[in-house]
Amino acid sequence: MPLYKEFDLMKDKRILYVSSEVIPYLPETELSSTAFNVAKYAHSKGVQTRIFMPRFGVINERRHQLHEVIRLSGMNLIIDDMDMPLIIKVASIPKERMQVYFIDNDEYFKRKAIYTDEDDKLFDDNDERMIFFAKGVVETVKKLNWAPDIIHVHGWMASLLPLYLKEFYREEPLFSESKIVTSLYSNEFPGELNPKLIDKVKFDKIDNDTVSHLQTPNQENILRNAILNSDAIIKGSSDFSEDLEQFISESGVTVLDYQSEEYLTEAYLDFYKESVLELQDS
Numbered sequence: 001m002p003l004y005k006e007f008d009l010m011k012d013k014r015i016l017y018v019s020s021e022v023i024p025y026l027p028e029t030e031l032s033s034t035a036f037n038v039a040k041y042a043h044s045k046g047v048q049t050r051i052f053m054p055r056f057g058v059i060n061e062r063r064h065q066l067h068e069v070i071r072l073s074g075m076n077l078i079i080d081d082m083d084m085p086l087i088i089k090v091a092s093i094p095k096e097r098m099q100v101y102f103i104d105n106d107e108y109f110k111r112k113a114i115y116t117d118e119d120d121k122l123f124d125d126n127d128e129r130m131i132f133f134a135k136g137v138v139e140t141v142k143k144l145n146w147a148p149d150i151i152h153v154h155g156w157m158a159s160l161l162p163l164y165l166k167e168f169y170r171e172e173p174l175f176s177e178s179k180i181v182t183s184l185y186s187n188e189f190p191g192e193l194n195p196k197l198i199d200k201v202k203f204d205k206i207d208n209d210t211v212s213h214l215q216t217p218n219q220e221n222i223l224r225n226a227i228l229n230s231d232a233i234i235k236g237s238s239d240f241s242e243d244l245e246q247f248i249s250e251s252g253v254t255v256l257d258y259q260s261e262e263y264l265t266e267a268y269l270d271f272y273k274e275s276v277l278e279l280q281d282s
Contacts, residue, residue: 010273011046015039016148016178018052018137020155022100024093025059026114031185034236034264035154036093041265042272043098050146052137054129054157055089055102057112066091066102072143077135079128080200084108086136103136115157115189122189126157127197127217131204134161138169147174150272153182154236156189159222160201162229167206179276182226183236184248193217220244227251232276234268254279 017039021032035051043049055066072088087104103109108129116122123129138161141148153161162180169175198214213221213228224247227233232254240248248255254275259267 010042010269012048013150013272013277014048014050014146014148015042015272016050016052016137016141016146016151018151018153018158018161020054020157021114022051022053025053025064025091025100026056030237031155031188034183037265038152038268039098040093040096042269043096045269047269049098050141050144050148051098051100052140053100053102054133055087055104055109056114057110058114059102061089064091069101072101072140075139077132077139079131079135080203084132086132086139088136088140101140103133103140105132105136108132122191122193124194127194127200130157130160130193130197131164131200133157134164135168137161138164138172138175142172142174145174148178150276151175151178151180153180153226153230155183155185156219156222159226162226163201163206163210164204166229167210168204179231179279180229181232181234181272181276182230183234184223184227184240184244186237186240187219189219191218193222227253231279232256232271234271 017035019035021029023032023036026032039049039051066089069088069090073086075086076083077086084105084107089102089104091100093100115126153159162182165175165180197217198211201211201214202208213224220241223244227248228251230253234256235258238258256271
């Protein structure tokens with residue numbers, strides 16, 4: 001049984017958790033439960049936490065007491081030369097005193113489904129939903145003027161955030177000291193996203209070489225792009241393909257191997273403290 005140190009050095013650090021899924025708002029999965037449990041544990045140890053997720057239409061706003069934050073809503077985000085209104089809603093996780101911010105837009109998130117239609121086919125605009133979510137998180141955190149020490153990304157819907165922070169928002173001083181951690185999960189979706197994803201990302205004047213992996217936007221290539229734009233990664237699942245394991249090994253990125261549910265909350269916080277916050281800016 002591993003021994004973990006006290007986490008006093010993490011007290012009052014700021015961690016921004018950005019996840020495709022979080023319980024209790026969506027069904028329990030490896031992704032949704034890990035994102036919640038890690039944030040909850042960090043919060044209990046005195047870490048300042050904020051959680052961001054998409055406001056999927058399947059989330060019951062009345063039951064979970066979501067309400068719009070007018071002072072944060074109202075801006076438009078440019079997605080592939082289209083103006084898309086950003087709506088921000090917020091809720092508190094019962095008993096935890098943890099705030100969750102929801103990125104919303106009627107065009108992208110009102111539908112009563114998460115990633116796929118009634119035929120289990122990926123939505124054609126999932127690529128735009130990813131870009132909107134990434135930009136929406138950054139613009140909202142800028143409005144909050146809340147500079148995170150660590151930004152921890154979970155799930156493929158959130159996985160363009162490292163790229164946008166490193167490229168599109170690279171001159172934004174609020175994030176100049178932030179370290180980006182991405183948790184990788186296996187088998188999140190089969191097939192490919194819209195092949196125009198790469199063009200829509202390049203519309204934001206992001207260099208072609210930086211997004212080359214998105215030429216074929218399948219699960220593994222999206223993860224490869226996130227790895228290359230992260231300061232550290234965590235294996236959130238126990239198994240990945242041999243090709244992806246080799247890519248991780250050759251990337252040179254700091255890695256925390258898969259942790260069983262029994263130990264992961266302590267291991268993640270220890271990883272933040274001992275590895276991530278000690279990383280030097282490249």
